[in-house]
Amino acid sequence: xxxxxxxxGRLGTLIVRRLVARGLGVRVLTRDRTRTAHIAGSRVxxxxxxxxxxxxxxxxxxxxxxxxxxxxxxxxxGKVSPASVDRDGNYHLIDAAAGAKAAVVLISIxxxxxxxxxxxxxxxxxxxxxxxxxxxxxxxxxxxxxAEFWIDLLDKTAGASGRPVIFGRGANPINFxxxxxxAALAEHTIVDASMRGVxxxxxxxxxxxxxxxxxxxxxxxxxxxxxRHVPRVVLRLLAAALGRIQxxxxxxxxxxxxxxxxxxTLAPTDLHRRFPALPVTxxxxxxxxxxxxxTSLPTGSGGF
Ligand SMILES: NC(=O)c1ccc[n+]([C@@H]2O[C@H](COP(=O)([O-])OP(=O)(O)OC[C@H]3O[C@@H](n4cnc5c(N)ncnc54)[C@H](OP(=O)(O)O)[C@@H]3O)[C@@H](O)[C@H]2O)c1
Numbered sequence: 001x002x003x004x005x006x007x008x009g010r011l012g013t014l015i016v017r018r019l020v021a022r023g024l025g026v027r028v029l030t031r032d033r034t035r036t037a038h039i040a041g042s043r044v045x046x047x048x049x050x051x052x053x054x055x056x057x058x059x060x061x062x063x064x065x066x067x068x069x070x071x072x073x074x075x076x077x078g079k080v081s082p083a084s085v086d087r088d089g090n091y092h093l094i095d096a097a098a099g100a101k102a103a104v105v106l107i108s109i110x111x112x113x114x115x116x117x118x119x120x121x122x123x124x125x126x127x128x129x130x131x132x133x134x135x136x137x138x139x140x141x142x143x144x145x146x147a148e149f150w151i152d153l154l155d156k157t158a159g160a161s162g163r164p165v166i167f168g169r170g171a172n173p174i175n176f177x178x179x180x181x182x183a184a185l186a187e188h189t190i191v192d193a194s195m196r197g198v199x200x201x202x203x204x205x206x207x208x209x210x211x212x213x214x215x216x217x218x219x220x221x222x223x224x225x226x227x228r229h230v231p232r233v234v235l236r237l238l239a240a241a242l243g244r245i246q247x248x249x250x251x252x253x254x255x256x257x258x259x260x261x262x263x264x265t266l267a268p269t270d271l272h273r274r275f276p277a278l279p280v281t282x283x284x285x286x287x288x289x290x291x292x293x294x295t296s297l298p299t300g301s302g303g304f
Contacts, residue, residue: 001063002190003102005029005051005093006070007044008036010149011107014183015068016044019190029060051089052080057096066190067097069127070107074120074255077248082123090127094134103137103196105189107182110142110175110201110266117258119251128199137196139189144203144266147176147213147286154214155221162223167253168232168260170210175266177204178281185271185278203266206283210260213283220287232257 002019006012007028019026020043027045030036036046049056051071061067071093073085090106097104112125131138157165185202189195208216214227235257242250272278 001025001027001045002066002068003027003029003047003060003064004068004070005060006068006072006107007039009070010146011179011182011186012068012070013039014180015070015186015190018183018187020044022187022191024191027060027064029057051093052084054092054095057092061096061100061102064097064100064102066103066105067093067100068105068107068186068190069093070186072120075248075252081247081251082120086120086123087126091130094127094131094136098134098136101136103139103193104131104134105139105141105186106131107186108140108142110144110203111264112142117262118255120255137193139195139197140199141182141186141189142199142201143182144175144177145264146179146182147204147283148179150176150210150213151217151286154210154217154227158217158221158223161225161228162218162221163225164214164217164227166210166214166227166229167235167256168210168230170214170227170229170260172260172262172264173207173209174259174264175203175207176213176283177202178279178286181279181281185275188275188278200271201266201269202271203269204283205280207265208283216283216287232260235260 002024004012004016004026007016008030016026016028016039025043027047028036029047029049031050033046033048047060049060069090071085073080073082094104106127108124108128109121112121112128114122114125116122128140154164182202235253239250239253272280
C-alpha cells in the first residue's frame with residue numbers, strides 16, 4: 001500500500017493514476033474527500049486527515065510501505081502556510097512514516113535552501129533535512145515550476161480581454177517542467193527501492209521568461225493582444241497592504257516579485273541519461289496538445 005499525501009492535487013493525481021495503472025494499492029490523504037472524486041476507484045482508498053494534525057496521520061500510515069508527500073501550503077486559502085504544511089506538516093508525515101517503517105518520497109523544489117528568498121523554498125529545505133536525518137528510507141524529488149500551472153494561470157488571467165497578466169517585468173528566465181514528467185520520475189522512485197537515499201532534480205527542456213511563455217500561449221490561442229504587466233512597485237505596495245490581513249496572498253505577491261528577479265533557471269542535468277525512459281515534454285507539446293487539459297486535473301492552489 002502506498003500513501004499519497006496530496007493525491008488530490010495536480011501532481012498527486014497523476015502519481016495516483018500511474019500507481020493504479022501498475023496494479024498497486026493506493027491510499028490518498030486529503031483534508032476533504034470531496035476533492036478526490038476524480039481519482040476515487042476500487043484501487044484507491046481515501047483517508048481524511050491533515051498533516052498539521054499529527055494524530056490524524058496514524059490511521060493513514062497503517063500498513064503502508066511508502067509515503068509520498070506531494071503537499072504544499074503555499075497557495076491555499078485558510079490557515080495553511082509553508083511553515084505549517086511544507087515544514088511542520090512534512091515533519092509529522094515523516095515521523096508517522098518512520099513509526100510505520102515506511103519509506104518516504106518527498107516532492108520538493110529545485111533551489112530549496114536555508115537562505116532562499118522565497119519562504120516556501122526554505123520550508124521545503126527544512127523538510128528535506130528532517131527527512132534525511134529521520135531514520136526512514138528516503139528519496140527527494142526536486143522539481144522546477146510546473147508549466148501547466150503557469151500556463152493555466154496566464155490563460156485564466158487573460159479573461160475577456162485576452163491579455164494574460166504578468167507580475168513584474170516578466171523578463172526573468174525560469175525553468176518550467178511538465179507535471180507529467182515529474183509524475184513519471186516520482187513513480188519510478190516510488191516503485192524502485194534502489195532509489196532510496198538519493199536526491200534527484202528534474203526540470204524541463206526550456207528556460208523561458210513569463211513574457212516568452214505568454215507569447216507562446218497567445219500564439220496557440222490565436223490571440224494577438226499583448227499581455228498586461230503589474231509593475232514591481234505596485235506588487236511591493238500590494239504585498240505591504242495585504243500584510244497580515246491576507247498573509248497567503250501577501251506571500252504569493254512577494255514570491256511573484258522574487259520570481260521576477262532571482263535565478264530560477266536550471267542547467268541541463270544528467271537525469272535523462274540516467275533514466276532514458278523518462279519523458280521530456282516540451283512546452284510546444286503542452287501548449288498544442290494540451291495533453292493535460294485543465295478540465296481533467298485539479299487546478300492546484302499555488303505556483304509551487
Ligand atoms: N506547482 C509547481 O510549480 C511546483 C513546482 C515544484 C514542486 N512542486 C511541489 O509538487 C507538489 C505538488 O504540487 P501541486 O502544484 O501539484 O499541488 P496542488 O495541486 O496545489 O495540490 C496541493 C495538495 O496539497 C494537499 N494539502 C495542502 N494542505 C494540506 C494539509 N494541511 N494536509 C493534507 N494535505 C494538504 C492538498 O490536499 P487536499 O486539498 O485534498 O487536502 C492537495 O492535494 C508539492 O509538494 C509542491 O510543493 C510544485
